[in-house]
Every structure is written in C-alpha cells, then in structure tokens.
Amino acid sequence: MNNNVNYGAYEAVIGLEVHAELKTKTKIFCSCKTDFGAPPNTQCCPVCAGLPGALPVLNEKVIDLAVLASLALNCEINGFCIHDRKNYFYPDLPKAYQISQLDLPVAENGYIDITSDKVEKRIGIERIHIEEDAGKLVHSEGATLIDLNRCGVPLIEIVSKPDMRTAAEAAAYLEKLRSILLFTGVSDCKMNEGSLRCDVNVSIRKKGDTGFGIRTEIKNINSVAYTAKAIDYEIKRQIELVEGGMAVERETRRYDEKKGITTLMRKKESAEDYRYFTDPDLPPFSISEERISRIRSSMPILPDERAKGFTKLFGLAEGDAKRLASSPDTADYFEAAAAMTDYPKILASLMLCELPVISADEDQALSIPHRNIADLCNLQGSGKINSSVSKSVLREMLETCENPHIIVKEKGLMQIDDPEIILSAVKKVFAENQKAISDYQNGKTAAAKSLVGRVMGATGGRANPTTVARLVEDELKKIN
Known part of the structure; x- marks a missing residue:
C-alpha cells in the first residue's frame, strides 16, 4: 500500500454477474447428460457440438428452475421471453455464438437483503436470464485440448445492480445468493466444480460523487474468498492509478490466486461487439401466471425464514441462527438433532x-x-x-461413530464434582507451583488462571471448572 495515496477519499462501486449451473439431468437444448467429471467429449451431440443442421429444443425444466430462482430473489417475471445469439469467437464455443437472452430475460428488478459488518443492506438484482455454458479448454504441455461436455449445460446469469461498496458486502451478497440457490435446489453451487462462477465489475469514484467511473470486469472467480480479495486488490489498483494521474481503462481482467493480483486479459467489450440478434432457430416462450403460481406454491422455506425459526424455537443468537441456516444440509441436521436434546445452544456451539x-x-x-x-x-x-471433555469426546465420535455414553464410560470421563477430591488436586498443584503463587501475591492476577488450568490438567480435564475456579480463589485468599 502506497502511503502517499489517499485511499480514504474514494469509494468503490461494485456489481456481480453470477453464473449458476442449473440442476437438470440434461442440457438446455438437447438430451445430453450434465454429469460432472465424465470422460472428455462423452456428453455431447450434434446440437451442443454446433454441427450444421442440428436444431435446439428448449428444456422446459430450465424455465421452471429459472422462475423458481427469480421468485426466491424477489424478481418480476416476464411473461414473454426470447432467445438471443451472443456472437464471439473462442475455441470452446463451437457454434461461434452462445444462446443467451438480452432484451427480454426471464426476470428483472429483484433484490437480496444482506448483513455486512452488522449493517443490513438491500442489494438490487437487475435481471436473471437463461443461457448455455461454453466448453472447457484443458491446457497441457505443448497443447490445448477442448472438452465439449460442458457445452450446452444450462445456466442462469444473475446480474446485480451496482449497489455494493466494499468487498465485504460483495462476499455477503455472494454467500446469501449461494444459500438461496441451495435451499431452492436450483443449483448445487459447487464453486470448486465451476457450477457457480462470479464475474465482478469494479469502478471507483470520489466519496460524495453520484456518477460512475470507468469499470473493469474480473472474470470467472470461483470462491467467495477470492472474490473479496480480487475486489480489494482492484479497488486499490484503480485508486493508485487515479492518484498517480493516470486513467482507469475499460478492461477485462483475471484474478491470479497465487500472486493475489488482477492481470489484463483483454480490452473490455460492449454489447455492440457481440452483435446480439434474436435466435431464428428457437421460438419465443411464454411464462403463464398459472405456471408461476404452481412454482411459487412449491417454494421451500428460505434461509432467512429458517434462521428466524431457529431463533424463535431454540433461543439462538441471530448470527448463530443465520450461520446454521446458511445451507440446507446444516439446517436439516441441526433441526433433527435439536429435537432430541434440551440443550440446543450447546448443539449450535458444537x-x-x-x-x-x-x-x-x-x-x-x-x-x-x-x-x-x-x-x-x-x-x-x-x-x-464439562465442555473440555465434550470437545475430546466429539473428536472421537467423528473418528469412531461411537455413542458418547460408551466413550465416556470406557474412558472414565465423567465430571468430578466432589469438592474434597478437587480440593486435594488444588493443594497438590499449589505445592508444585510456588512461583505462580508468588506471582499472584505480587499482583500478577493472570497467575490464578494458570493455576486453574494446572488443576484441570491434573484431573484430566474432568474436574468441574466452576468448582476449580472457586477453590483456587479460596486457597489464594488464605495465603494472602
């Protein structure tokens, strides 16, 4: 960081374009499977390979999932939609165009409520549209190979409004979006497998300004943490350019995870560069109110409502409830286990x-x-x-799948509550640790905690911690 740069004079303007692979068994315009990890080029056909004369047919499940996501994200559904061709040349795009949507997407004008740094904020969603994924380039020594298995895998692109100002807000938005898509079953959101990818648009402006600066786009970031790091770096880079008297250029960049920097890929394209036009091979499609109502009626409980339920039913702190409700697997597990115990807060802590x-x-x-x-x-x-023993038992439970009652009984881990037994351990520790006692007498109060820890260690962590602390305090008072 350059000490001569006034970073605090600027604010960032951030928007995210999130591509989520839909959980369908087949591709968007053909019947090829969408299984991840299949051998290269074993899940493609003349349609997704772009062979002449092969005609696409829209997978109706794609529309249902796109509408479900749109409803969960508080969007307005468009009743009439068209497909558009986005034209560009790249080795992993065999048709030399991608079937997407431009003017009439599935949905528009939605929002997500996030919490960042304990402040609630509403982030607008500009649009949600369906499109097909491209193939994948595999770089090996001396060659670049093309795998078309991913060609035609159905995506929704969720475009936020430029409402975020910090990397923390962007990370909170991405986490919340991922959580909603998981709960609705729209996508499996496995960022490590590429089923959720994020493009970030970043610009800066002086604080108090309302206009927009020149933005850069950072492509294909595949983790929440890297998204935040890429944004922080890009904000810093742009501020240093402006403070140094240079201009920020409209660019497409990539994030180098090893170096922690963004690097230039190419100059940024505009919509005109893609020469969008309506796809002549696919008819427009309508989304009826009846269909929307049917999908709305099947909407599962979303993470915010699940968290409120945990707070109300189990008395959890709001932050803990939200973390437990961040994924359906975690929420379901907690709810099932909480029904079997009178101590849901201990369960949440574990x-x-x-x-x-x-x-x-x-x-x-x-x-x-x-x-x-x-x-x-x-x-x-x-x-x-006690809690210390509980942690060690939990570790063994994970390794052995054994019931805790058996582990505690076999290892003799029941808590020692007898004050006489604990007092005996306290006196022994005092006799062996005269320096700690001397330190306490000289005003070093931390020595008392050290003695408590030694007593707990002497009893194998089994002594009642409250009783230990009380007896240590009593014995120290006698010495003074």
Missing part, C-alpha cells in the same frame, strides 16, 4: 465452533448420527461432562 475445527469436510462433520450428538449435548448440559 456445530459452529468445534466441528469445523475437527473436520473441514462438512459431509464428514454431519455424518455423526443425530442421536449421538444430541446425547453429547445432554451429557454436557446436565453437568455429567
């Missing part, structure tokens, strides 16, 4: 704070049977084991 530390694999973390994790909460909540 799921949010302890399980992610033990295992970064969410599927593995949620593999513990509901009954087992509920029993662990009951053991801790009733005082039969």
Whole structure:
C-alpha cells in the first residue's frame, strides 16, 4: 500500500454477474447428460457440438428452475421471453455464438437483503436470464485440448445492480445468493466444480460523487474468498492509478490466486461487439401466471425464514441462527438433532465452533448420527461432562461413530464434582507451583488462571471448572 495515496477519499462501486449451473439431468437444448467429471467429449451431440443442421429444443425444466430462482430473489417475471445469439469467437464455443437472452430475460428488478459488518443492506438484482455454458479448454504441455461436455449445460446469469461498496458486502451478497440457490435446489453451487462462477465489475469514484467511473470486469472467480480479495486488490489498483494521474481503462481482467493480483486479459467489450440478434432457430416462450403460481406454491422455506425459526424455537443468537441456516444440509441436521436434546445452544456451539475445527469436510462433520450428538449435548448440559471433555469426546465420535455414553464410560470421563477430591488436586498443584503463587501475591492476577488450568490438567480435564475456579480463589485468599 502506497502511503502517499489517499485511499480514504474514494469509494468503490461494485456489481456481480453470477453464473449458476442449473440442476437438470440434461442440457438446455438437447438430451445430453450434465454429469460432472465424465470422460472428455462423452456428453455431447450434434446440437451442443454446433454441427450444421442440428436444431435446439428448449428444456422446459430450465424455465421452471429459472422462475423458481427469480421468485426466491424477489424478481418480476416476464411473461414473454426470447432467445438471443451472443456472437464471439473462442475455441470452446463451437457454434461461434452462445444462446443467451438480452432484451427480454426471464426476470428483472429483484433484490437480496444482506448483513455486512452488522449493517443490513438491500442489494438490487437487475435481471436473471437463461443461457448455455461454453466448453472447457484443458491446457497441457505443448497443447490445448477442448472438452465439449460442458457445452450446452444450462445456466442462469444473475446480474446485480451496482449497489455494493466494499468487498465485504460483495462476499455477503455472494454467500446469501449461494444459500438461496441451495435451499431452492436450483443449483448445487459447487464453486470448486465451476457450477457457480462470479464475474465482478469494479469502478471507483470520489466519496460524495453520484456518477460512475470507468469499470473493469474480473472474470470467472470461483470462491467467495477470492472474490473479496480480487475486489480489494482492484479497488486499490484503480485508486493508485487515479492518484498517480493516470486513467482507469475499460478492461477485462483475471484474478491470479497465487500472486493475489488482477492481470489484463483483454480490452473490455460492449454489447455492440457481440452483435446480439434474436435466435431464428428457437421460438419465443411464454411464462403463464398459472405456471408461476404452481412454482411459487412449491417454494421451500428460505434461509432467512429458517434462521428466524431457529431463533424463535431454540433461543439462538441471530448470527448463530443465520450461520446454521446458511445451507440446507446444516439446517436439516441441526433441526433433527435439536429435537432430541434440551440443550440446543450447546448443539449450535458444537456445530459452529468445534466441528469445523475437527473436520473441514462438512459431509464428514454431519455424518455423526443425530442421536449421538444430541446425547453429547445432554451429557454436557446436565453437568455429567464439562465442555473440555465434550470437545475430546466429539473428536472421537467423528473418528469412531461411537455413542458418547460408551466413550465416556470406557474412558472414565465423567465430571468430578466432589469438592474434597478437587480440593486435594488444588493443594497438590499449589505445592508444585510456588512461583505462580508468588506471582499472584505480587499482583500478577493472570497467575490464578494458570493455576486453574494446572488443576484441570491434573484431573484430566474432568474436574468441574466452576468448582476449580472457586477453590483456587479460596486457597489464594488464605495465603494472602
């Protein structure tokens, strides 16, 4: 960061274009499968390979999922839609055009409510349209290969309004959007597999200005964290250009994950460069009110409502409830286990704070049977084991799938509540740690916590922590 640059004089204007692969069994305009990871070029046909004379036929499931997403994102559905050809040349686009939508998309004028830095904000959605995905280039030593399996996989592109001002807001928007798409079943949103990809538009302006600066687009970012990092870097880069007397140019850039910078891909195109025109091979399609009503009636409970339910039913803090409701798998798991315990707050703490530390694999973390994790909460909540022991038991449960009652019994982990046994351990620790006692007498109050920790260690973490703290305090007062 350049100390001579006045970064605080500027604000960013940020918009996201999110491409989500739809959860259909077949492609948007043909009957080829959409399975991820199939051998190269085994899921393509004359239609998605762009062979002359092959005609596309619209997959009706694509419209249903696009409408479902549009309703979940508070959009206005267009009753009449057309397909447009977006013309450009690239090796992974065999037809030399992409079938998309320009003037009459599926939906417009929606919004998402986000929370960033404890501030709520509404982010507008400009439009949602359907389109086909391109193929994939595979770069190997001395050659670039083309895999057409992804050609024709159905996408929705969700274009936000330029309402975000920070990388944190953009990350919150992307997380919320991902959560909604997961809950509705519109997309599996596996960013590591490319089923959710993000293009970021960034410009800067002086604080207080209302106009827009020259924007750059950062293409195909495949994680929330990288999206935030790319935005932060690009904001800084543009401010330094302007402060240095140079102009920001309209460019398409990529984010280099290893270097943490954005680099130039090409000069930015405009809509005119793509020479859009209505696709002559596909008729317009209508979306009836009856169809919209049918899809609306099948709408699942969305994450915000799920979080409110957790707060109301289980007394969870709003932030914890929102985190538990961020994915359907986590929300379903919590709800099922919470029904089996009187201590839902302990369950929330284990799921949010302890399980992610033990295992970064969410599927593995949620593999513990509901009954087992509920029993662990009951053991801790009733005082039969303390929180320290609970953590170690949870780790073993994840490794062995054993019930916590069996683990606690076999390893003798029941909490020690007898004050006489704990006092004996306290006196032994005091006798072996005269320096800590001397430090406490000299005003170093942190020494008391050190002694508590040593007593807990001496009892294998089984002593009642509250009783330990009280007895340590009592013994220190006697010495003084």
